[in-house]
Amino acid sequence: MLNAERAPVTGRKVQLMATCLCDAFYDDVAAATVEVLEHLGVEVVFPEGQTCCGQPAFNGGDWAASRKVVRHTVRTFAGEEPVVIPSASCAAMMFHGAVLEFEREPDAAEVGALGRRTWELADFIVNGLGVKSWPGRYEARVALHRSCHSRGTETVPAAQALLGSIAGLSLVEFGEAEQCCGFGGTFAVTFPHLSAKMGELKLEHVRAVAPDEYVSPDMSCLMHLGGLAQAEGKPIRTRHLAQVLRDALKGGPRG
Amino acid sequence: MSQPIDQFAARLPADKRASVYQSTKTTHEKRTRLLFDQFGDPDRLRHLAGEIKQHAIENLDTYLPQVEQRLRASGAQVHWASTGQAACEAVLRIMRDRGATRMVKAKTMVSEEIELARFLEGHGLEAVETDLGEFIVQIDDDHPSHIVRPIIHKNRREIATSFEREGLGAYNDDPATITRRARHHLRHKYLAADVGLTGANFVSAESGRIVLVTNEGNSRFCLAATRCHIVLVGIEKIVPRDRDLAVLLNLLGRSGTAQDLTVYTEFIGGPRRAGQPDGPEEMHVIFVDNGRTEVLASDCREILRCIRCGACLNVCPIYRQASGHAYRSVYPGPVGAVLSPLLMGERFPQKADLPKASSLCGACHEVCPVNIPIPDLLLRLRARAKEENVPSPGSPPMGPWALLAAQPAVWKAALAGGRIINHLPVKLIPVPALQAWAAKRTLPEWRGGEFRKWMKARKRPSA
Ligand code: SF4
Numbered sequence: 183m184l185n186a187e188r189a190p191v192t193g194r195k196v197q198l199m200a201t202c203l204c205d206a207f208y209d210d211v212a213a214a215t216v217e218v219l220e221h222l223g224v225e226v227v228f229p230e231g232q233t234c235c236g237q238p239a240f241n242g243g244d245w246a247a248s249r250k251v252v253r254h255t256v257r258t259f260a261g262e263e264p265v266v267i268p269s270a271s272c273a274a275m276m277f278h279g280a281v282l283e284f285e286r287e288p289d290a291a292e293v294g295a296l297g298r299r300t301w302e303l304a305d306f307i308v309n310g311l312g313v314k315s316w317p318g319r320y321e322a323r324v325a326l327h328r329s330c331h332s333r334g335t336e337t338v339p340a341a342q343a344l345l346g347s348i349a350g351l352s353l354v355e356f357g358e359a360e361q362c363c364g365f366g367g368t369f370a371v372t373f374p375h376l377s378a379k380m381g382e383l384k385l386e387h388v389r390a391v392a393p394d395e396y397v398s399p400d401m402s403c404l405m406h407l408g409g410l411a412q413a414e415g416k417p418i419r420t421r422h423l424a425q426v427l428r429d430a431l432k433g434g435p436r437g
Numbered sequence: 438m439s440q441p442i443d444q445f446a447a448r449l450p451a452d453k454r455a456s457v458y459q460s461t462k463t464t465h466e467k468r469t470r471l472l473f474d475q476f477g478d479p480d481r482l483r484h485l486a487g488e489i490k491q492h493a494i495e496n497l498d499t500y501l502p503q504v505e506q507r508l509r510a511s512g513a514q515v516h517w518a519s520t521g522q523a524a525c526e527a528v529l530r531i532m533r534d535r536g537a538t539r540m541v542k543a544k545t546m547v548s549e550e551i552e553l554a555r556f557l558e559g560h561g562l563e564a565v566e567t568d569l570g571e572f573i574v575q576i577d578d579d580h581p582s583h584i585v586r587p588i589i590h591k592n593r594r595e596i597a598t599s600f601e602r603e604g605l606g607a608y609n610d611d612p613a614t615i616t617r618r619a620r621h622h623l624r625h626k627y628l629a630a631d632v633g634l635t636g637a638n639f640v641s642a643e644s645g646r647i648v649l650v651t652n653e654g655n656s657r658f659c660l661a662a663t664r665c666h667i668v669l670v671g672i673e674k675i676v677p678r679d680r681d682l683a684v685l686l687n688l689l690g691r692s693g694t695a696q697d698l699t700v701y702t703e704f705i706g707g708p709r710r711a712g713q714p715d716g717p718e719e720m721h722v723i724f725v726d727n728g729r730t731e732v733l734a735s736d737c738r739e740i741l742r743c744i745r746c747g748a749c750l751n752v753c754p755i756y757r758q759a760s761g762h763a764y765r766s767v768y769p770g771p772v773g774a775v776l777s778p779l780l781m782g783e784r785f786p787q788k789a790d791l792p793k794a795s796s797l798c799g800a801c802h803e804v805c806p807v808n809i810p811i812p813d814l815l816l817r818l819r820a821r822a823k824e825e826n827v828p829s830p831g832s833p834p835m836g837p838w839a840l841l842a843a844q845p846a847v848w849k850a851a852l853a854g855g856r857i858i859n860h861l862p863v864k865l866i867p868v869p870a871l872q873a874w875a876a877k878r879t880l881p882e883w884r885g886g887e888f889r890k891w892m893k894a895r896k897r898p899s900a
Pocket residue numbers: 742743744745746747748749750772801804805806807808809
């Protein structure tokens with residue numbers, strides 16, 4: 183497993199890495215993450231200096247640029263608390279990607295240490311805090327997106343467990359769920375044809391089961407799929423997992 | 438401008454895409470069902486197989502001399518070819534020494550890699566492909582587009598047309614007729630041939646046994662009809678012990694073609710010995726390096742574990758949309774995106790775009806029977822391309838972004854400044870990446886800094 187060597191969670195305080203996408207576009211997702219964690223009695227600290235996990239340059243092959251950003255991130259998230267991220271992709275960057283690009287760097291140990299206390303949100307709730315079900319009510323048929331960067335982690339089973347336990351919510355399966363949606367970071371702009379084709383295929387499978395909402399542990403995939411669906415003139419309703427968990431506490435879908 | 442593979446995919450005719458997509462999807466789904474129905478924990482088996490192969494490639498200095506000794510003891514002759522050219526010449530020498538002019542060939546990827554058939558034809562010798570798919574590739578002067586199913590990109594109407602052109606009978610696209618005609622044609626070739634050439638899926642260092650898997654039985658014909666057997670094999674095909682084959686063969690058939698075991702599995706222990714009724718009297722094993730030791734010395738050596746099952750091609754969303762020819766290489770798909778640039782040696786930049794043709798979704802790693810971390814290797818090759826300053830069309834520059842993302846004050850200013858995209862038509866913003874994004878997708882509203890405001894208002898002081 184990608185993130186098998188994590189430090190166990192002891193305290194009730196975490197640092198939030200909001201992600202650059204939530205910082206720029208999806209403030210409500212970051213806010214929902216805070217509310218969900220606080221509902222569980224967790225104190226959430228937001229280190230103001232945070233920017234981005236460094237993944238765009240890492241994936242682009244510019245590891246020197248990426249390492250600059252990762253070093254900044256390591257400094258920003260100093261401490262011992264778990265770092266919680268509402269994104270399987272940025273979390274995987276911290277515990278896997280960054281480790282890879284620091285293999286031969288003198289500060290590899292610091293990067294590895296940050297990775298071991300970094301968690302994707304659903305994984306943190308279920309496996310970090312031991313919370314296995316979610317209260318509240320949420321009347322909706324929900325299809326769950328499998329973010330590719332959650333492969334080899336506990337994110338999808340954790341998200342399924344949480345969503346599946348919410349009163350009123352039913353999870354619907356769809357075809358080829360394990361196939362990538364075609365976002366892939368800069369892939370979306372350097373391979374625009376392939377990216378759109380993959381996205382259209384995903385939308386076809388999702389529309390075939392007509393869920394009320396398409397829910398993902400990552401906003402990046404939803405930004406791509408939602409944007410594609412909207413440009414086609416056939417929008418789908420997309421929600422981040424954190425929004426569903428928060429709204430369940432408040433009685434159901436909104437926004 | 439988009440990348441070459443993206444452009445190729447955009448030009449690919451819809452029926453080609455449909456046939457590649459359909460058959461890869463079907464094989465992949467059958468494979469997954471088979472593995473999970475039959476094994477309690479197929480992932481553990483994949484990890485074990487990966488460890489066996491990793492051990493083998495890391496200890497080639499022990500196993501290669503060992504296998505050479507075993508092979509010689511069994512009566513086979515052993516040749517070492519450091520380049521593709523040297524391997525081709527070794528084959529030519531063996532044929533000339535015997536006065537042989539006609540070869541029948543089973544399917545081997547390494548012979549494609551070194552372009553053996555073309556080389557031999559250039560020297561006036563005949564080399565006939567006997568695997569049905571490879572035979573069709575050969576008569577069409579085409580290239581395989583899949584490592585297990587070379588003609589996955591062709592439909593039977595195209596094949597029937599080729600057969601008619603080659604004088605193999607009037608147009609008929611019934612698959613059974615096509616197969617019968619090929620069989621009939623090839624039967625004469627087997628009988629006339631002086632040399633049979635095969636690859637090897639595995640070579641056991643313990644026993645010197647050559648292991649061959651096929652579904653058509655054509656490799657058996659190649660050996661039954663000829664006096665001289667040439668085995669062309671990459672040096673990475675060694676496994677330490679015979680019993681390791683139990684793990685690897687169980688995974689190969691299931692991963693590659695969704696079969697418990699391929700129809701034919703041959704274990705060849707050397708040329709015909711005194712008292713044995715049949716089999717080639719002469720056997721040559723040519724071990725091909727052709728860049729592999731360089732790969733072994735690189736930080737991508739795990740790719741040498743590959744057992745050429747094709748599962749990573751079948752699951753890959755890019756391969757499914759773009760087809761194998763998009764990769765301009767004998768080895769396409771995820772494995773090819775790693776291996777093909779590496780085998781280029783000095784000319785790596787010519788194929789440095791291949792590792793970029795991936796969303797890094799990781800599906801290939803998840804299905805690989807020898808657990809090769811393909812996405813990690815793709816990333817390492819991207820880093821190498823950047824270090825070697827290979828131009829990359831359409832890739833946004835990361836320097837300015839890193840400058841922003843390493844300085845919180847500048848970052849925050851940018852968060853506020855980004856709002857401008859809410860007020861400008863995207864067409865007017867001269868950022869190529871943004872244009873490429875917006876060609877098919879809407880942009881969400883810019884709300885830079887809103888969360889930070891919310892967080893501050895909610896609780897003070899924050900850390
Ligand atoms: S890389 Fe793995 S999945 Fe791909 S062909 Fe090789 S063994 Fe099969």
